[in-house]
Amino acid sequence: MKIVFPVLSLEMGGGARFIYHLANALVDKGHDVEVVMPDKGLQVWPLRAKLKRVKELTPASIPSADFILPNFYLTVKPAFESQKGRVVRLSLGYEPLWVPESEIAKQTYLIGAPIMSISQWHRQLILQETGLQSTVISGGVDFSTFHPYPKTSKQTGYKNIFYIMRDPISGYTWKGGAEFLKAVTRLKDQVNFDLTVSIPENAQFKSPVPCNVKTSNTDQELAHLYAEADLFVYTSYFEAFGLPPLEAMASGTAVVTTDCGGNRDYVQNGENCLSVPPSDIDQLSSAIYYLLTEDTERQRIAASGHSFAQAWTWERTANQVEAFLLSLK
Template sequence: MKIVFPVLSLEMGGGARFIYHLANALFDKGHDVEVVMPEKGLQVWPLRTKLRRVKELTPASIPSADFILPNFYLTVKPAWESKKGKVVRLSLGYEPLWVPESQIAKQTYLIGAPIMSISQWHRQLILQETGLQSTVISGGVDISTFRPYPKPSNLTGRKNIFYIMRDPTSGYTWKGGADFLQVIKQIKGQIDFDLTVSIPESAQFACPVPCQVKISTTDQELARLYAEADLFIYTSYFEAFGLPPLEAMACGTAVISTDCGGNRDYARSGENCLLVPPSDIDQLYSAVSHLLTKDDERHRLANAGHLFAQTWTWQRTADQVEAFLLSLK
């Protein structure tokens, strides 16, 4: 099949990483895959597929294909108006929840195109907000890259927490960064640990405790940050899927995550991670304190998470997408 992904950019962030992993996995299955992106769009992630640079994303700039998969509300109109292939609305998050043009974003779900969602929670949200059904395709993890590495704490005795801080001034207040910093400040006075923070937007932030700030521009760099940590913490208020907790599990690192919706498909509290309610400072504090001090429990969750993540591959995601697209022919 010829499959086209019209995108605005492939910058940092889970949505862009989802696209490049999915596009590459479909290419590996033998499909003719092409990503179309404006000249000014930044590309951080590596593609094995064709990449077509265009002046701007317009109906005329979309190539003919069997299927066109717009994944963000601003890419739907040019894809739909091109009439150059069957449009399938790939939703990586229900945009009306956070974009300023919420009504315009909602209309991109109502055009009559089949919809792919990325978790059962996401499917229910789209149904609730639009009355439309969608087909779930799961996110995945590259287990050849996201894998365990030796943990420095085994030699130093100092446990390390890893956190991905999204820039609140860029609109990411719903990622819960302020909650994380509040909890870390409280715990630091009672339990000693090291803290590593990655900031995809390279933004400045005031950390109330000493920390190492890292910028990960490749999956390999990100995987090492996950794997060398003893504990990964995720504090989003809502996510359509949420790649980081699954990636941390694949790296053999214990995970504490908020129950943010989309991660319910793979996160099993007490089995492969600990889940706490979003923005619940007290429960987050208790969970972090518990896993920092209970080595056996932390190791148990880390091992269980690693085993669980092994079947959640991008090849599995590509199989799901392929089967759905073939059902539409």
């Protein structure tokens, strides 16, 4: 099949990473995959799919294809108006929850195109807000990159917490960064730990506790940060899926995560992670403290998460997409 992904950019962020992993996995299955992106869009990761640069996304700039998969509300209109292939709305997050043009974003779900969602929670949200059914495809992990490495705590003697701090000024107000900082501030006088923070937007960051600020511009850099940590913490209020906790599990690292919706498809509280309510600083602090201080439990949860994650491959995701697209022909 010829499959086209019109995108605005492939910068840092879960949505862009989902696209590039999915596009590459579909190429590996033998499909003709092309990503169309404006000249000003950034490409952070390597693509095995073809990349077509255009001045801007317009109906004329969209190549002909069997299927066109717009994944963000601003890419739906040029894809639909191009009439150059069957449009399937790939939703990587229900945009009316956070974009300023919420009603315009909602209308992009009401064009009559089939919809792919990325978790059962996400499917239910789209149904609730639009009355439309969607087909769930799952996220995955690249196990050639995300796998265990030696823990830095074996050399330092201090357990290491890893956190990805998204920049609120860039619009990431639902990621729970403020709650995380409050939790670790509480814990700094109760238990010794090292803190490593990655900021994808390279924003200025002031931590109330000592921390190592790292860059993670490639999957390889991110994989090392996950794997070298003893504990990964994730604090989003809502997510359509949420790749980081699953990637941390694959990296052999124990996870504390909020119950943010889309991760319910793979989160098993007390088995492969500890899950706490969003914005609940008391429970978040307690969960972090527990896994920092209970070595046997932390190692058990890390091992369980690593084993569980093995089934969540991008090949599996590509198989799900392929099967759904073929059902539409």
